[in-house]
Amino acid sequence: xxxxxxxxxxxxxxxxxxxxxxxxxxxxxxxxxxxxxxxxxxxxxxxxxxxxxxxxxxxxxxxxxxxxxxxxxxxxxxxxxxxxxxxxxxxxxxxxxxxxxxxxxxxxxxxxxxxxxxxxxxxxxxxxxxxxxxxxxxxxxxxxxxxxxxxxxxxxxxxxxxxxxxxxxxxxxxxxxxxxxxxxxxxxxxxxxxxxxxxxxxxxxxxxxxxxxxxxxxxxxxxxxxxxxxxxxxxxxxxxxxxxxxxxxxxxxxxxxxxxxxxxxxxxxxxxxxxxxxxxxxxxxxxxxxxxxxxxxxxxxxxxxxxxxxxxxxxxxxxxxxxxxxxxxxxxxxxxxxxxxxxxxxxxxxxxxxxxxxxxxxxxxxxxxxxxxxxxxxxxxxxxxxxxxxxxxxxx
Numbered sequence: 001x002x003x004x005x006x007x008x009x010x011x012x013x014x015x016x017x018x019x020x021x022x023x024x025x026x027x028x029x030x031x032x033x034x035x036x037x038x039x040x041x042x043x044x045x046x047x048x049x050x051x052x053x054x055x056x057x058x059x060x061x062x063x064x065x066x067x068x069x070x071x072x073x074x075x076x077x078x079x080x081x082x083x084x085x086x087x088x089x090x091x092x093x094x095x096x097x098x099x100x101x102x103x104x105x106x107x108x109x110x111x112x113x114x115x116x117x118x119x120x121x122x123x124x125x126x127x128x129x130x131x132x133x134x135x136x137x138x139x140x141x142x143x144x145x146x147x148x149x150x151x152x153x154x155x156x157x158x159x160x161x162x163x164x165x166x167x168x169x170x171x172x173x174x175x176x177x178x179x180x181x182x183x184x185x186x187x188x189x190x191x192x193x194x195x196x197x198x199x200x201x202x203x204x205x206x207x208x209x210x211x212x213x214x215x216x217x218x219x220x221x222x223x224x225x226x227x228x229x230x231x232x233x234x235x236x237x238x239x240x241x242x243x244x245x246x247x248x249x250x251x252x253x254x255x256x257x258x259x260x261x262x263x264x265x266x267x268x269x270x271x272x273x274x275x276x277x278x279x280x281x282x283x284x285x286x287x288x289x290x291x292x293x294x295x296x297x298x299x300x301x302x303x304x305x306x307x308x309x310x311x312x313x314x315x316x317x318x319x320x321x322x323x324x325x326x327x328x329x330x331x332x333x334x335x336x337x338x339x340x341x342x343x344x345x346x347x348x349x350x351x352x353x354x355x356x357x358x359x360x361x362x363x364x365x366x367x368x369x370x371x372x373x374x375x376x377x378x379x380x381x382x383x384x385x386x387x388x389x390x391x392x393x394x395x396x
Contacts, residue, residue, distance in 0.1 A: 006131055008181070009118050010138045015173055017139035022146030023084050023166035025259060028237045029252060030159040035091045039373060043234045043365035048097045049104040050230070050357030056108040057354065058202065061347025064113035065205075066189045066198045069120065069343065070181050072113040077174020080106025085167030088160040104354070112346030115334060119342060120185040129331050133277050136327040137270040143263035151256035159252070205344035208337055214394045215345070218332050221390040222352040225291075225325055227360025228383035232298060232317060234361075235373050242373075243307040258311050265319030273324060277331060284394050287328035291388030294321025295381045302377035321384070332394065 031037050037045070064072040083102025090096055118135075119128055146166075154162035189197040209215045237255065245254050273286055297316025304310035329349060337345040360383060368376040 003122070005118070005121050005182075006134075009114075009131070010134060012173070012177060013114075013135045014138045014142035014145070015177075016170070017142030018146030018149070019084075019166050019170045019173065020146070021143040021259070021263075022150030023163060023170070025147050025252070025255060026150055026154045026159050026162035026166070027084075027087055029154075029255065030087070030163055031096065032237055032241065033251075034159055035093070035096060037093065037096075038369075039235060039238055040365050040369040041093055042238060043231065043361055043368060045093070045097055045100050046230050046234045047358050047361040047365065049100040050354040050361060052101040053104040053108045053111075053354040054351055054358055056105050057111060057347045057351040058344065060108045060110075061112045061205070061344040062198045062202050063109070064116055064343035064347075065201045065341060068183060068188055069113045069117035069186055070178065070183045072109050072343075073117065073178045073181075074174045076106045076109035076113070077178060078106075078171055079109060081167045081169075081171025081174070082106075083167070084170055085164045088163030088167070108347075108350065108354075111350035112343035115330065115346050116339070116343035117181070117183070117186075119334070120339060121182060123185060128334065129277050129283075130274055132330055132334065133270060133274040133327050136323055136330075137267055137274060140263045140267040140270060140323060143266075144260045147256045147259045147263070151252050154252050155250055201341055201344055205341040205348065208341055208345055209348055212336050215333060215336055215348075217390055217394040218329050219348060219352045221287075221387040222329060222349060223356035223359070224383045224387035224390065225329075226353040226356035227364070228294075228298070228380040228387070229322060230357040230361045231364035231368070231376055231380040231383075232301070235368060235377060236314065239301070239373055239377075240307050240310060243304065243310055245307045258314065262315050262318040265315055266323040269320050269324055270327065273327070277328075283328045283331045283335075284391060287325050287332070287391045288388045290321045290324035290328065291384055291391070294325070295385045295388070297321060298377060298381035298384060302374050302381065325387075329391075 031042060031045070060072060080103055083099045083104075083106060086099040086102065087096065090099060115132065118131060122128065122131065150162045150166055153165060209219065240255075240258075241251070245251060277283060277286065294317050297313045297320075300313030301310050301317065302313075304313060330346070333346060333349050334342070364376045364379060367379060
């Protein structure tokens with residue numbers, strides 16, 4: 001599987017993940033400890049972010065398919081880095097919403113463009129499933145690097161400093177690294193026909209998705225899956241604080257340790273999956289199995305009597321369930337689309353992700369605010385179970 005392109009792609013995935021995960025470690029605590037957002041605001045900020053991505057996702061995918069995969073990725077880093085850095089300068093809820101929306105816009109621009117770029121430039125359909133699984137595994141390898149580096153920066157300086165440094169680094173990763181990638185196998189649409197061809201690409205992408213039962217089932221399940229992940233992700237840090245995570249040493253150290261163990265579990269899981277992902281219906285079985293594990297973890301986390309048992313449940317969710325379902329969904333979609341609309345169809349996957357975050361995020365925010373985080377997290381488990389049942393019907 002080794003090649004210069006694959007190596008460059010996987011190293012980039014590792015660095016981007018390190019910056020993103022280190023940034024989110026500091027940001028998640030920053031939103032709770034410094035900005036003092038309520039549970040309702042924590043979930044609502046994710047809803048606004050998801051709505052931004054929902055609106056931008058398809059145009060971003062069409063940009064990658066019509067103009068340039070590489071350009072879309074460079075723009076993604078610039079916008080994402082700006083939003084990341086802005087977060088560390090503000091504490092007012094409306095401004096934090098803006099910064100998170102910029103972060104989301106950056107992810108929308110990159111969504112599908114990375115998969116489309118490596119598909120084109122590698123030109124090895126026989127290897128692409130393993131490369132995409134390796135990408136997810138390398139991203140998990142980047143997680144502890146980012147956590148250690150930016151956890152240390154936050155501990156030595158401030159949470160805001162760690163947030164800002166990560167954002168600036170993300171911007172430079174796009175300008176200095178991704179901008180130098182080759183793009184020799186992609187043929188952009190002529191400038192004079194871009195608008196008409198962009199609309200045609202969008203229509204062809206919809207036609208591919210509508211005509212394929214497996215794609216439709218995966219997209220439907222993605223709504224449920226990421227509604228569940230949104231509620232869990234936004235309530236995770238606050239629930240551990242309420243349950244009594246130790247305050248000595250600094251909470252950033254404990255959250256970093258939890259994330260490190262979760263990443264190690266995830267990397268080990270994906271190493272196992274990578275060696276076995278090829279074959280008919282394997283990705284479907286992997287997806288369903290990961291949902292079952294994730295449901296168990298969510299129920300443990302939701303009803304945990306103390307921080308230790310909640311952390312154990314979170315390992316099942318973040319170490320096994322989340323990374324495995326994500327890569328299985330990407331592979332199922334990638335197998336059933338073509339180069340001309342690849343980024344656009346992958347953008348549909350990301351769009352359903354953010355639609356789920358918006359639709360179910362609003363409901364979960366209301367439930368968390370009007371009842372309790374435990375009830376909201378139990379609902380998250382129900383959503384994940386439904387996602388597994390939907391994909392179980394997808395036979396390749």
